[in-house]
Amino acid sequence: MINLPNGLKQPLSLIYLDANATTQVLPQAASAALATMETLFGNPSSSHITGLQAKRIIDETRQQAKNIIGAGDGNVIFTSGATEGIQTAILSALHHAKKSLDSSKEYCLLYGATEHKAVPESLKHWNKILEINAEVKAIPVNEVGQLDMDFIAKEVPNALMICTMAVNNETGVYQDIHLLDQTIRANNKDTAWMVDCVQALGKTDLNLANTSIDYAVFSGHKLYAPKGIGFMYVKENSLFTPFIAGGGQESGLRSGTENLPGLAALNVIFSMLNGNSKTIFTTLKTLHIFRQQIAAALTQAFPEIVFNHSFENSVPTTINFAIPGFSSKEIMDLFDAANIRVSSGSACSSKVARSFVLDAMGLPVWQSESAIRMSFGPAMTQQQIDEACTRIVFAAQALGQSCLTTDTNIITEKTALEGLLQFKVGGSCSWLYVDKKTQSAIFIDPLPELTERLKTLLTCQGLNLVAVIDTHGHGDHQSCRGSLADDYLAQQQTDMLGWPVNSNTTIVHGKHYPYIVLGDKWLIKLNTPGHTTDSTSLLLCDPVKASTDDLLVHYAFCGDLILMGSLGRTNFSTSSATAMYSSLQLLKALIGTDSLICPSHDYNNEFTTSITAEISRNSLLAQVITHQINIEKFLIQKTLMDTHIIDQSGSEIMCGALIGDCHKILVREYTSRSLTEALAQPNNIILIDLRESYEYTLGHDKHFKNNVPLTQLVEFVHQHKHNKQQPLVLVCRTGSRSQLAAQTLLRLGFEHVGHLKGGYALHQY
Incomplete structure (x- = not known):
């Protein structure tokens, strides 16, 4: 929906910018497919007139495909899509190679490091199935995504096959086919060469017969045809082994009754590409102009934007970018709400994660994790581009609603913050508490990735930062507390974790505890060592009226003392399970069993917990709280618990072992x-x-x-x-x-x- 000046709402039209994942079927192609299903439905293998009419569609489509890709005397074989073509090419090459293997020689299979996953996974699969056992090697790329020719020259003499990509699906980067041809054949005249041309069709000129490429694969649904139809090029005299055997269709090269509706649709698309249709695709020159328009709109919307590839060596229909301070999921959610469809890296995986393509190019981790891909096809029109650019800018303005930008041209008035906010980066948590009445705030366990976001939020909301505090020294990340303190609390004197040294002191149950005031609440600090020697807990509570009163605790920020489904690990050099035992009992005595616990890690997206919720699944915690276990037995069980900790790959250190069942609650x-x-x-x-x-x-x-x-x-x-x-x-x-x-x-x-x-x-x- 969109907010209009008169306060009414109307549905937003769809802006589709994910053509590299798939395209809509053009009306002309859909009509051709439907007509084929209704009137030209014959089996192309039948010799009667209806069958002959069907066969004519196949013949026309094949000839048009050969013209478009410059196949010359090579074969064009229709498939279900690029993945089938990849299997066919790899099987053909390796089946032949196996016949002439020299047991004394070591072989390899080469593929581009930025190749679609279908290629290396297929190489590994057939390498194992055929028991060739060659080493599968990735060809490195440089910072702009170009394949390393020196590596190819060195490795290709021992390669049974080399697989490269004409145009990358995530970045649009194209390879120099002529240079690749020279490099490969100068060092190995006989190795089989397959090229993934899926993203090249309709976006670059292809003349495959003038190259030594043995196999090239294509997919219809990336260029306005239905899913389930594709084709592959096989160079004349190149070795070939059918992947699908059966009735002998496609001259025995690919059995199975042909997908006639899909071929009819593909035939229409080919007519448009060849200029033989009243409707033709946008020229390459205009597509470059479209990309510049979108890039300009993105830059206007997000001034800090970083483009993840060079426009100099990429097709104009793909734009890959990252926005500092925002995850790819946040930007995808933003655009989806504005009815703009984009993707995070490759759409062939449902999970939002780092882009292996950008990793291979050596880009910083944050760019890989935050990558967004916008892509469109040659059927894009000027009107659609204009609408997309307007919507992109409009969507970005909505970020002001959450004070994620300081753009004053926001859609509606910003929402005033109040109470507790949780920010997550991976499995780590930061906590911001805002007292709306006094416009004051505290920031607990500050993560470096949130530095700029917090600064923007403080400015946008007009908040006064009272304190920025860590619950302990973190082993898995560097706190940004110092940077924030320098900017907002330069005159404040604190201890090593950021607790103000001139804080007040209160007495609770006969013990003295320091506290600071935040509006009508107090933040009390208590030492709770165990996970580390410097571990503390911060209790946001109502003011203490009498030293004998129980605390009314709203939130307990306990660092890694209690985690959702676990306890903090105690096998660091600065850990003490004995101290943790005492800290757990102290915490329970002060916060009770129902106060909300806000730890510094949330590995399973459980947000918050309480002692009541935890003791139902954490028997060790339950025994400590109820005094059913002594320190000696606690040490034994805690040591055993820590043996279940599995640190994640990369830099993330797990601060506790999952022992509770976190995902079996039926909703x-x-x-x-x-x-x-x-x-x-x-x-x-x-x-x-x-x-x-x-x-x-x-x-x-x-x-x-x-x-x-x-x-x-x-x-x-x-x-x-x-x-x-x-x-x-x-x-x-x-x-x-x-x-x-x-x-x-x-x-x-x-x-x-x-x-x-x-x-x-x-x-x-």
């Missing part, structure tokens, strides 16, 4: 229909939209008037802790966030929680 799932029916009943259901406020601003259903971003879920839990019987239904973009949040609420005692399966992506009201 009631609603569909559009069942939720509509439920809302019609007198059950007082409250609908909660869990998307971030910038997503909510750009579009939400009228039923969802309550916006609780995941960053504020812990505050929501606290605010509703006395009303856990209220029926709640949670929704987000895809259903992932709503399911996680629902599990958290159920684990913490909320009784009637469900979520909309599939989220906004699959359901409308």
Whole structure:
């Protein structure tokens, strides 16, 4: 939805910028496929007139394909898509190579390091199946994605096959085919050479017959044809082994009744590429202009943007970029809310993760993790580009709603922050507490990746930073506390973790504890060593009126003392399981069993916990809290617990071993229909939209008037802790966030929680 000046809302039209993943089927191609299914449905292998009419479509499509790719006397074989073509090429090459292997010689199989995963995985598969046991080697690329010719020259003499990519699907970087040809054949005249041309079709000129390429693969659904149709080029006299045997279709090269509707659609696309249609594709020159327009709009929307590839050696239909301070998921969610479709790196994986392509190019980790790909095809029009550019700028302005930018030209007034916010980077957490009345804030366990975001937020909200504190010295990251303190608290004197040295002191149960004031709350510090010797816990509570009173603790920031489903590890050189035993009992004595615990790590997206929630699944913690175990036995069990810690690859150090079951809570799932029916009943259901406020601003259903971003879920839990019987239904973009949040609420005692399966992506009201 879009906010209009008169306050009304209207649906946003779709802006599709993910053509490298797949394209829509053009109306002309769809009509041709439908007509083929309805009137020219004959089996091309039949000798009657209906069959001959069908065969003519195949012959026309084949000839057009040969013209487009410059096949010369080479063969064009129709397949189900590029993956089948890759299997066929690799099987053909390796099946022949096996016949002439020299047992005294070591062989290799080469592929580009930025190649689509279908290639190296297929090489490994057939290498194993055929028992060739050659070494599969990745050809390095330089910082602009070009293959290392020196490496190829050195390795290709022993290569049974080399696989390269004409145009990369993530960056659009194209390879110098002529230079590759020279380098390969100067060092090995006989090795089989396959080229993935999927992203090259319609975007670059191809003349395959003038190269020594043995095999080239293509896929129809990347260029406006239906899924399930593709083709491959096989050079004249190149070795070939059918991947699919059977009825002998495709002159015995690929059996199986041909996909006639798909071929008819492909034939229309080829006519457009060849200029034989009233409708033709946009010229390459115009596509370059389109890319410059989008790049300019992105730069206007995100002035700090970094493009992950050079426009000098990439096709104009692909733009890969990263925005400092934002994860790829945040930008994808933003664009999705604005009805702009983009992807995070390659769309062939459902998980948002680092781009192996950008890693191979040697780009910084943050660029790889934050990469966004925009891609379009040659059917893109000037009107569509203009609409896309306008929408990109509009979407970025919505970030001001969440104070993620300081852009004053925001869509609506910014949302004033209040209470607790949780920020996550990987498995690590930072916590920001804001007192709205005094416009003051504290920042706990500050992560370096959040430095600029916090500064922007403080400026945008006009907040006064009272303190920035670490609960302990972190072994898995460098705190940004010093940088923030220099900018906002230069005159404040603190200890090594940021606790102000001139803080007040209170007495609780006969012991003295330092505290600082934040609005109408106190933040009390207590030493809770165990995970490390310097470990502390920070308790946000109501002011202490009498030394004999129990604390009313709202949040306990306990670092890595208690983790969701575990206890902090105690096998560091600065750890002490004995000290942890005492710290756990002290913490429970001060916060009780129902105060919300906010640790510095959340490895399983559980957001927050309490002692009540933890002792139900952590028997060791339960025994300590209830004094059923002494220190000696605790030491034995804690040592055993730590043996289950498995550190993640890379720099992340796990600060606790998962021992509890974190993902088996069943959540009631609603569909559009069942939720509509439920809302019609007198059950007082409250609908909660869990998307971030910038997503909510750009579009939400009228039923969802309550916006609780995941960053504020812990505050929501606290605010509703006395009303856990209220029926709640949670929704987000895809259903992932709503399911996680629902599990958290159920684990913490909320009784009637469900979520909309599939989220906004699959359901409308």
